[in-house]
Amino acid sequence: GENVEQHPSTLSVQEGDSAVIKCTYSDSASNYFPWYKQELGKRPQLIIDIRSNVGEKKDQRIAVTLNKTAKHFSLHITETQPEDSAVYFCAALTERDDKIIFGKGTRLHILP
């Protein structure tokens, strides 16, 4: 079946540094790629999404890049802050089944 791989599973960065989370997908027809943030004990919330007709999207300290040829997309967080500590999930919409497939998540720790 269709698959989304996410790396790393855990990431620790010093406060103020940048964090990058990478995902690859298997369905070359996928055209929608959202990212969700889940703080401890809370619901996942959409933080940014990108569609296949653009290569990059930015929202303040968060950016997502998409490489359709290589079938991978990445989340970039700059100037990390303590409140960025959370689990981040990437996802891709599979064209074949019209379903969102999630990666397994990355636990991001921001170190003081």
Next chain:
Amino acid sequence: DGGITQSPKYLFRKEGQNVTLSCEQNLNHDAMYWYRQDPGQGLRLIYYSQIVNDFQKGDIAEGYSVSREKKESFPLTVTSAQKNPTAFYLCASSIGGPNSPLHFGNGTRLTVT
């Protein structure tokens, strides 16, 4: 904050019993979803419904059942046939289909002993 309400927050059941998890939304969204979250496994789709009185199986539907009699409600029943039911269950909705952002509820943690 409102939008999607899941109840209860914690649920305990004995093995062999069916249990129903509630999910209600007041966002007027057409599509609703049930996900299961296990540590290190991400979010796996159980069932989804794009319109009232219609629903489709997700990737791990075995041992679960749903109904969609009203637009705002999408209850999930965990049956005794589900071999490993202890998990965190998340309900979500979206205004369009899966190519629009998901709005999640706060989840229900089910423990079966």
